[in-house]
Structure formats: structure tokens, C-alpha cells
Amino acid sequence: MTTAVIFDAFGTLIEIQNRQNPYKWLLRIGSQQGRVTLPSDLRALMALNGGLREAAHLFGIKLSSVQLIELQDMLDCELESIRCFDDAMPAIEHLQGYGIKVGVCSNLAGPYCSRVRSLLPGLDAYSLSAETGALKPDPSMYRSVCDMLDVSPGENLDFERDHVLMIGDSKRCDQYGPRSYGIQGHHLDRKGTGRFQNLIEFTSAIAQGSV
Incomplete structure (x- = not known):
């Protein structure tokens, strides 16, 4: 059974609608x-x-x-201008309804941290690079969020380890990177060419035990 799910922030849960750079x-x-x-x-x-x-x-x-x-x-x-994607909160609430811990792990500059927390309240963990001083795909970022979630991940459903999943729009940081710390990473492709095109598909697969 899945113990915790970690989301990337930008491009996954939230988006910038008016980029000023x-x-x-x-x-x-x-x-x-x-x-x-x-x-x-x-x-x-x-x-x-x-x-x-x-x-x-x-x-x-x-x-x-x-x-x-x-x-x-x-x-x-x-x-x-930062807003949640339409599927973000329903996906989070779906997981929380199953008693699954939810965290966010994201690379972002300092001023964006408070905005992320305000748009995504009530999560179990916020591992944000400006606060941790490390960036994905450094394993210390995944260690940080897992410590906050109080989980010890292991990909192979070992009963002595926690089954922890992660999803995000970067294959390097959210699919392959988490595997260095025993987290089962998945890629979110909102353009429609990958396995998961939205977060509802992802959380439904978790509920069905197919990830």
C-alpha cells in the first residue's frame, strides 16, 4: 500500500499564468x-x-x-498570477481521503515559497529548495521531504519499508532522481504523450494499486 505521495510544484500542481521573469x-x-x-x-x-x-x-x-x-x-x-491546476486539489484530497501522506518537493526561489504554501495548505511536508539549500535531483532533497513525511522509502514493496511515490513534469528531477532514494518516480506529461496526462489519472491508478 502507498504510504506517501510527493508532488513537484510548478508544472505539476501549480502554474504561473503571467510570466514576468x-x-x-x-x-x-x-x-x-x-x-x-x-x-x-x-x-x-x-x-x-x-x-x-x-x-x-x-x-x-x-x-x-x-x-x-x-x-x-x-x-x-x-x-x-500563480494558480493551481484544476486537478491539483481534487488529486490531493483524493489521496488524503485514503489516509496517504502528501508532500511537495520543488526547486524554486525564495519569494515563491510562501505562495506555494498558501495555495497548497495542509500538506504533510514542504521541501522547497530555497529553504533547504539543496536542489533536485540531489538525493538530499528527497531525503528532506521523506524526513518531513516520516517515511523510509523502498521501491520494491518491502513490508519493512514505505511505498513512496513521486510525480512531476521533469523526468530528471521527478521520475529518475527520486529513484536514487528509493522513491518510485513518475513523469507527468500534460501535453498528452505520457502514461499520466493529469493528476486524476495518477491518483486513480494509486487507488487501484496499479502503480
């Missing part, structure tokens, strides 16, 4: 000041438990008061 604009300002944008910048942002001012300080980017206000307005607009 404030952090991308922050890095562009840095480029204009001569700073070279690095491939590691995105990971650094998502491991930072702070806002735009802290991110600018991290990268050595100087922001005028006007620039900071403009970027903050963009961020606020983007945060306000």
Missing part, C-alpha cells in the same frame, strides 16, 4: 554592468532563501532604487 531581468542588469552570466546562476537563485535584493547582493549586481522597485513589481505580478 524578474530574475532573468536581474541577470540582464548584471550583464550590462559587465558581470558574466553563469550556468550555475539559476541553481544559486533557487538555493537562496531571500528576495531580489539578496539575489543582487549574491551576484554583486548594483540596483538603483528605481530598478529594485520595477523588479519587485514584476515579481509581485508573477506571484499573484
Whole structure:
């Protein structure tokens, strides 16, 4: 029997309907000041438990008061536009009705954490990269959410281990990554080409014991 289910957040449970990309604009300002944008910048942002001012300080980017206000307005607009997918809460409630623990494990920048918690209240675990300081697919992220859920995962239905599932829109982070920690990962393909095209299909399969 499934003990716990872990969801990715963005692209799985929630979506940004009005993208403003404030952090991308922050890095562009840095480029204009001569700073070279690095491939590691995105990971650094998502491991930072702070806002735009802290991110600018991290990268050595100087922001005028006007620039900071403009970027903050963009961020606020983007945060306000975040909504749950129609199947998100019904899927969560379906699992909770069976007594299954539910958690979220997501890579995201600091300002998005409170928005995730407000849109997805009452979960058993929130493992968010800006708060943990680690990012998927680092095994420590999966360890973090499992510790919060108080489960010890094992993929092979060993009666001495917990059967823990995860689903998300990234094969690397939500399907293959969790397997490094004994979690049975699944890919959510909302474009309609994978096994699970929505969360109702996924939770129904759990109820039927077919995952």
C-alpha cells in the first residue's frame, strides 16, 4: 500500500499564468554592468532563501532604487498570477481521503515559497529548495521531504519499508532522481504523450494499486 505521495510544484500542481521573469531581468542588469552570466546562476537563485535584493547582493549586481522597485513589481505580478491546476486539489484530497501522506518537493526561489504554501495548505511536508539549500535531483532533497513525511522509502514493496511515490513534469528531477532514494518516480506529461496526462489519472491508478 502507498504510504506517501510527493508532488513537484510548478508544472505539476501549480502554474504561473503571467510570466514576468524578474530574475532573468536581474541577470540582464548584471550583464550590462559587465558581470558574466553563469550556468550555475539559476541553481544559486533557487538555493537562496531571500528576495531580489539578496539575489543582487549574491551576484554583486548594483540596483538603483528605481530598478529594485520595477523588479519587485514584476515579481509581485508573477506571484499573484500563480494558480493551481484544476486537478491539483481534487488529486490531493483524493489521496488524503485514503489516509496517504502528501508532500511537495520543488526547486524554486525564495519569494515563491510562501505562495506555494498558501495555495497548497495542509500538506504533510514542504521541501522547497530555497529553504533547504539543496536542489533536485540531489538525493538530499528527497531525503528532506521523506524526513518531513516520516517515511523510509523502498521501491520494491518491502513490508519493512514505505511505498513512496513521486510525480512531476521533469523526468530528471521527478521520475529518475527520486529513484536514487528509493522513491518510485513518475513523469507527468500534460501535453498528452505520457502514461499520466493529469493528476486524476495518477491518483486513480494509486487507488487501484496499479502503480
